[in-house]
Amino acid sequence: MKKITAEILAIGDELLYGQTLDTNSHWISGKLTEAGIRVIRRTTVGDNETDILHAFAQAEQRADAVLITGGLGPTSDDLTKPCLAKYFNCEIKIHEEALAEITAFFEKRGRAMTETNRQQAALPVCCEKITNAIGTAPGMWFERNGKVFVSMPGVPHEMKKMMEDAVLPKIREKFKPPVIVHRIIRTAGIGESFLADKIAEWEKQLPPHIRLAYLPGLGEVKLRLTASGEDEAILHEHLQKQIDLLRPLISEYIYALSDDPLEKAIGNLLREKKLTLAIAESCTGGYVSHLITSVPGSSDYFMGSMIPYAYEIKMRQLGVKPETLEKYGAVSEPTIIEMANIVRAKFSTDIGVATSGIAGPGGATPEKPVGLVWIAYSDKYKTVTKKLQLGTDRLLNIKLASTALLNLIRQNLP
C-alpha cells in the first residue's frame, strides 16, 4: 500500500521570534499520524511572501498533502491568502456563502461588522471554502495534480475544530489511507527501561501490522499500540488480543486502558467504590489537590484539603502531636502517618493521604537532603507510607511527589 505523506507549514513572525509556542504543528502531527498519514516534514516561515511561496513549492514536490496554519488574520501582515492565490494563479473574490457565514457570526454576537471583517470572506476562486464554525477566517482547500493544500487559521481552537469536522474527513475521503486503530495503556510506578525489560518477549511476538510506542511522562509511561490494515473491527480484535497478553505481565503498573490521566482514573475508582478523599499536603503545596480537582465532578468524592505549610500550622491546625514533630521532624515517617490519619478523621472521609518533604532548593539538613519526601495513605484497614528520594528541581519534585501519591492511592484503595 502506498504511504500517504503530508507536510505541515506554520506561518507567522511571532513563531520565529519565540513569542508564541507552536502547538498547532504538534497537534496536527498527532492527528495525521493517528489517521494513517505519514508526516515527513514541518516548516515554520515568517510573514514574508518569498519565504511562503518557496515553502509551498518545496512541500508540493515532496508530499501528497500540505497543511498550513496561520497568516489568515484580517491585517496587512497576514499573507497566506494572497500567497495561495498567487501560487495557484487565480484571483480573490468575495465568496457569497462565506460572507453569509461571517455576517451571521457577527449578528449572533450583536457586534458590528467592519469592511476588514467583510474582506475575510474574499477567497481565491480556485479553492473550496471550509467553514470556520467558531471564528471569522474561513479555511481553504486547493487541489492540483492529485495533491492537496489546506489552509487553516492559526488560532488553536478554530484550527482544531476545522481539522476534526472538515479537513480530516476530506483527507480520508480523498486519499483513503490505511485504517489505523490505536489503544493506549497507561502505567505508573515503573521506569521506561524496566517496563521495556518486562515486556520484551511480548514486544518481539507482535505481528508486523501492530507497532508499539513508549511515551514517557512525569513519573509515568504510556504505551501506545497502533494497528494498521483494512478492517477496523478486525484490527480492534487484534489489539484486544495483544492487550490480553500484555496485562498479566505488568498488571500492577497499569492504571488505565484508556488515555485518562491518573487523577481521572482514581476519581473513577473512588466514585465506583463510593469512597471519599481528604488530603494533607505540605511539600506539594496544593498540587495534588489541584490535580484531583482538575477533573470535572471531583466534588463527588473529594471533600477537601489542609495545606499545613508552616510547622506551627501542622501542630495547631492539623493537629500533629508536638512530641512527634520535635522528636522526628516534619519530614519523617511518624509525622506523615499522623498527617494522613488526622486528615481522614477530621474531614470524616474514607481515605486520607499526606505529603511532607523538602522540595528545595533550601531547607535541607545533613540527614534530610533536598528531594527527600514522605507520602502516606490511610484508610480504616491500614496506613501505608513510602519514602522518595527525588532530585534538586523544586517544581519537578512537587510534580513527581504528587504523581507518586496518586499512584499510592490507586494501589491501596480497599
Place this chain on the structure above:
Amino acid sequence: MKKITAEILAIGDELLYGQTLDTNSHWISGKLTEAGIRVIRRTTVGDNETDILHAFAQAEQRADAVLITGGLGPTSDDLTKPCLAKYFNCEIKIHEEALAEITAFFEKRGRAMTETNRQQAALPVCCEKITNAIGTAPGMWFERNGKVFVSMPGVPHEMKKMMEDAVLPKIREKFKPPVIVHRIIRTAGIGESFLADKIAEWEKQLPPHIRLAYLPGLGEVKLRLTASGEDEAILHEHLQKQIDLLRPLISEYIYALSDDPLEKAIGNLLREKKLTLAIAESCTGGYVSHLITSVPGSSDYFMGSMIPYAYEIKMRQLGVKPETLEKYGAVSEPTIIEMANIVRAKFSTDIGVATSGIAGPGGATPEKPVGLVWIAYSDKYKTVTKKLQLGTDRLLNIKLASTALLNLIRQNLP
C-alpha cells in the same frame, strides 16, 4: 548593519509523529531573537538521512547560522552525527577530551560505562567539540565559508545549558550582532486592547531603534521593549527613559519591571513587608496555593491553606456560619468574606484570601452560572471582594480565578 540570520533544525521521528512537543525550537527562537539574530525559518525532519542532508543544504544556502537539536542519542536511529560527518566530508574519530568528559560523567555517578556510551565521544574530526556539562552527548560546532552549523542534544535542559554557556557566546563572538537590550514590564488586570489604547500615544513616540511587543498570557499581558544599537549602557538609558514615561500611564496594572511571574512578585512584596499569608480556596482547588508554593523560599511568608471543597467542610472545618451558607449559598459575597476573614484568624496571618465559585461544567443554577467566581482579600484594615464572570472551560476558570486572586493580593497589600 547587516542582519545576521539563523535557521533552526529539529531532528526526530517522535516530533513528526506528534509524540513529543518541540519546545526546543521555540526556546532557541526566543534566545536568538534576544541576541539580535533574525530567525528566518524552522524545519523539523525525521530520522532519515536523505531528509536531514537536504535540510542541511537548504539551510546553508539561506542562513548564516544553522542550529540543530536532536538525533544525538547513542542508538542506531540517531543520525545527526553521521549526517554531519558526511555533509562536511570528514571522518568520525574518538575525541580524547570528549571521552575524558564522558568517563568522568559516569564515574561521578558511580555507573558503569558501556561501549555505546564510549561511542558518544566519537566526533567528526572537522568539528569543534562543545562540552555537555549535564549529559553524555557532546555538542558540535562546524564552520565553512563563513557559515556556522551547531549541533546540540534534543534533551531540553542539556540543550539549554549548552546554548547559554557555550553556543550563544560563540555566536556573538563570531557574528558580532547588534547589541540588543530588553526590558520586560509585566501587567495584570487589564486586557491587551485596553492596554494598547492607554499607551497608544507613548507607543507612537518610541524612537525607531526601540520596538514594543505585546505578549499576552492567562489574565495578564507582558510588554517587551527591545532596543538595538551599539552601546549597551546607552541602550539601557534609552529604555529606562521610555519606561519612566510609560509607568505613570499604567501604574496600577504594572506588577513587575522584570520577568518575575505574579506569584513571585507577590512573594517579594510579602517578604519585604514582613507579612504572612493564608488561603481558603474552594473552586480553585489548590491551584493558588500551588502557584504561591512554586516559588522557592515561599515558606518565609506562606503559612498554609484550607481547601474546604465540600459544603460540610466549609462549615465544620473552616467554620463558615451555617446561616450564611443557607441564606446566600457557598458562592456568594457574604460567604467569601467569612472565608477570607476566618482563614486569616485561624492561621494567625496578616493576610487571608479566599475563592469560591462554579468552575464547571456541572454545578450551575439559574442564578449562578458556570464561571461565576467570588474572590476576597482580608487584612486587619479591610476586606475586599471581587466578583468574576468567567467562561465555561473548567481548567481555564481555575487558572484565571487564581491569577485574579493573586492580582487582588497585589493591589491591596497594606
